[in-house]
């Protein structure tokens with residue numbers, strides 16, 4: 632696999648599975664914070680920060696959904712990489728539908744930005760990346776932390792009055808984000824990248840036990856943390872929306888489709904239909920990325936056809952109690 636070692640691009644540098652055939656995700660390296668504090672190195676400002684994303688990536692997708700729900704489109708700009716990632720890593724191919732140039736440096740590859748931020752970088756070159764145009768460096772490349780910063784530090788520039796980490800819910804939101812990470816968000820990768828039966832079985836058992844659990848919870852409450860849409864729902868959404876089209880088939884998570892769940896399927900449609908969210912979902916990029924980028928999993932790079940899901944189909948989740956900020960019921964402002 633590919634990564635930077637002392638600032639040099641290496642195509643044979645790290646293994647994604649350990650000796651037992653289990654997938655191991657590497658730690659993220661850039662972990663600075665934007666803080667609304669006069670002494671902070673990175674302070675919230677409109678126009679100063681830039682996001683590098685792939686529409687395909689569920690981690691990057693968390694940051695796009697947060698940006699959309701808060702109405703931060705004017706404050707935080709975005710560049711989108713090619714969904715197909717080859718030996719050279721994430722690439723900018725503006726000629727391709729849905730992709731853009733690197734608006735900050737006009738780089739050809741995302742790895743150039745990592746080296747600019749740290750000439751001796753030894754790390755994977757991943758999306759999302761939150762870039763500071765003023766200090767010309769990476770602030771952070773960990774989706775959970777970027778999501779939190781966009782949610783809590785930019786209210787002054789947000790066009791919508793939406794708080795996804797509300798008081799009274801914070802411990803629960805943190806707990807749920809951590810609880811769903813290993814079995815669900817990372818669980819689909821553990822299943823898909825396993826190179827032995829044991830680790831695959833374990834991942835699939837954990838995954839479907841967790842999905843069954845949340846399906847039950849969602850019978851009586853509209854959102855994961857209760858009556859409010861929170862960051863925990865964003866973290867769940869970006870895995871669920873990819874599930875039936877990709878993880879079910881490509882990663883062999885095929886015990887059940889999400890659309891067969893009584894509550895998870897309407898819950899997924901509810902989130903999809905929340906103003907601003909649908910525009911962040913690019914199913915063509917999602918399918919192209921997964922089916923063509925992992926030759927060990929799918930050597931012929933054939934993109935599986937189905938299923939044709941109707942995310943716009945009405946749901947009855949509005950009947951459950953909810954305390955929704957008025958701005959989440961409003962149509963999106965910029966279209």
Ligand SMILES: N[C@@H](CCC(=O)N[C@@H](CS)C(=O)NCC(=O)O)C(=O)O
Pocket residue numbers: 633659687688689690691755756757758759772773774775
């Ligand atoms: N911990 C990171 C994980 C990000 C991540 O793994 N992104 C994938 C795309 S889905 C990536 O860029 N992989 C490239 C690589 O590993 O070389 C986060 O949550 O932000």
